[in-house]
Amino acid sequence: MSKNNSFGNGIAILGSGNVATHLAKALFNSGYKIKTIYSRTLESAKELALNVKSDFTNNLVQVPDDADLYVLALKDEILEYIVQHLKVRHGIVVHTAGSISIEIFENTFNNFGVFYPLQTFTKGRNIDFSNVPLCIEANNEQTKNKLFELARSLTNQADFIDSEKRKKIHLAAVFACNFSNHMYSVALHLLSEQDVDFKKLEPLIKETVNKAINLSPDKAQTGPALRNDKKVIDEHIEMLNNYPEFQKIYKLISESIYKINKK
Template sequence: MNSKPVTRIKKINMYKISIIGYGNLGFHLVNHLSETGHKITQVFTRDKTKTRISKNKIDFIDDLELLRTDADVYFLPVKDDALKEVAKQLSLKGKIVAHCSASVEMKVLKNCTENFGVFYPLQSFSREVEVDFKNIPILIEGVNKETSSVLNDIAASLSNEVIEVNQEQRLAVHVAAVFANNFSNYLFSVAEEILKKENISYKILLPLIEETVRKVKEHAPSKSQTGPAKREDDKTIQKHLKFLSNKKELKNLYTIITDQIKSKK
């Protein structure tokens, strides 16, 4: 047996895609979609200064009147508040049009085309930080099979984790993400505030935070709960509440989360 190993290439359909919006997500979509082999037809941004930082040779436009209709798919990575306004200006009959928002209904796009949907990558993007799209879950939703199928193709070309969801599920994911991401960051900032008063850097907590995250990679968070509330160690809880007695808001938050952890036992 001397045959050479065969590299199997998964066939992925490539599309002509226009991106309307060049914020943090738009920026990364443009880069990664073109790297993956899709053709970026046009990119719309009102802010011309942003076009200077693009690595790629791109047909930037700053007026939606200049939007060509020869792309297959139009992505709208724009702010939630702007979606309605932008949708009003688009007439893309027969084309696939998807917004990228966590919590806006897809029917905001219903006057643009009959093939509307959602393409929502579950990550927080910054322009300066390179992302590994392979590990970013992409949630898709399409008004019909054709739309879902094309959005699925494009998502699968970027990521190993594509999930078809309905509107309720997408909203659930967003609420869950707010708890897991925005609110946990707020708790880190509470810790920062407490330590700052004692002249100690919040950075001493980083190994502990990393260990918490390491654990939830292996076990469900509901199974890895530790701490005084979980142990029902009321002596320690009382010491902590006394420590927080001059910080009414934090004491309130401590009490509520402690009670909720206890009630889950």
């Protein structure tokens, strides 16, 4: 396939978690050859390999040294071990982590970079990759061009972002994704107690998102904390007496909403 010009000898995926799974499938579906899936757990390596018609192994020595690209979608602790022990002849090595500097690869490989998808992945859910912003970084021009070629066959939102900037974007993403999701978890727990389905909040949650995107979240804010409605706030805090954890969150976020909007 013409797409495979720079990656004709195939791509090795190291990892079989959420990011590895989604990226391997997206690359496979875009016509790239997946050479090997490596995972510490043979069973999960096999499961992903079956989906992308590749070999699989749980033995790092069996990862071929002649792939054109090595995608390291691994937990931080394991990443350092792999960097030290992976044998690469000529291929590019990238990691997919928002919070790890490109410097982790220095003095180890010739061609390396970062391929960070700004998205939340969960196995078993399909993602339309054409919507996913990819943050690219590379240690030389040739590698950068090749990674852009790859990125642009997956999405039209590929940008060059250096490590410092990527870390800040990742931190913003933790608030916008992991922390907002935790707010939904708290709501779920409060509703379950009342036998109310979480789906009842679907129109509210979706409108909240649409307002934030279209107006900006600062302009879209509503609620008792914004109005500094002490009566409602105090009653809510009392209602959370059985949830000291949620009570602390309620107080702290209410204060922060009030402060940010007073400015």
